[in-house]
Amino acid sequence: MRQTLPQLLNEVRACSLCAAHLPYGPRPVLQAHAAARLRIVGQAPGKKVHETGIPWNDASGRRLRDWLGLSPEQFYDARKVAIMPMGFCYPGRGASGDLPPRPECAPCWHARLNALLPNVELTILVGRHAQKYYLAQRCEATLGETVKAWKLYLPLGFLPLPHPSPRNQPWCVRNPWFEADLVRRLRDIVRSLAL
Numbered sequence: 001m002r003q004t005l006p007q008l009l010n011e012v013r014a015c016s017l018c019a020a021h022l023p024y025g026p027r028p029v030l031q032a033h034a035a036a037r038l039r040i041v042g043q044a045p046g047k048k049v050h051e052t053g054i055p056w057n058d059a060s061g062r063r064l065r066d067w068l069g070l071s072p073e074q075f076y077d078a079r080k081v082a083i084m085p086m087g088f089c090y091p092g093r094g095a096s097g098d099l100p101p102r103p104e105c106a107p108c109w110h111a112r113l114n115a116l117l118p119n120v121e122l123t124i125l126v127g128r129h130a131q132k133y134y135l136a137q138r139c140e141a142t143l144g145e146t147v148k149a150w151k152l153y154l155p156l157g158f159l160p161l162p163h164p165s166p167r168n169q170p171w172c173v174r175n176p177w178f179e180a181d182l183v184r185r186l187r188d189i190v191r192s193l194a195l
């Protein structure tokens with residue numbers, strides 16, 4: 001019999017595939033329901049998200065919700081929004097900030113999860129890791145160029161964004177088209193999903 005999404009989520013939450021590389025141990029943080037129409041593919045949980053088990057439970061999450069025009073109630077309703085980062089567990093810190101998502105995670109789980117999310121109409125790709133994985137050769141040379149080319153990806157069901165970390169604020173200041181054009185349109189696009 002075909003595995004259901006709740007069964008698969010139980011399997012994900014018991015995962016220890018890369019436990020040897022996780023300084024705080026496995027704690028997969030994701031949400032999904034077969035009815036979800038918006039999917040957010042981010043990078044990996046930070047320390048605060050690891051401690052609380054709540055995805056995007058930090059300043060980056062507040063900013064992302066603002067860009068999307070979603071309330072916390074909408075954002076955290078798995079029937080509306082699936083949240084599945086490229087690495088489900090906190091990878092720890094390196095010399096220059098949090099480490100990248102574990103490379104085992106998305107190839108192990110994403111295709112199986114996506115197959116059980118048949119109603120997704122739009123996937124938000126937050127950051128370079130998600131964009132490279134889902135857009136592959138269609139990515140432009142830099143994150144900025146990929147985000148600027150966002151209209152090309154919309155017919156494919158994807159929309160690339162920079163990471164909403166406050167540390168990326170200088171990028172937003174240098175690229176005023178992002179908030180003036182893309183974010184304004186993004187809110188309309190998300191509103192059209194009637195979540």
Ligand code: SF4
Pocket residue numbers: 012015016017018019026027028087088089102104105106108
């Ligand atoms: S990061 Fe992914 S692959 Fe590694 S233990 Fe967590 S769920 Fe499993």
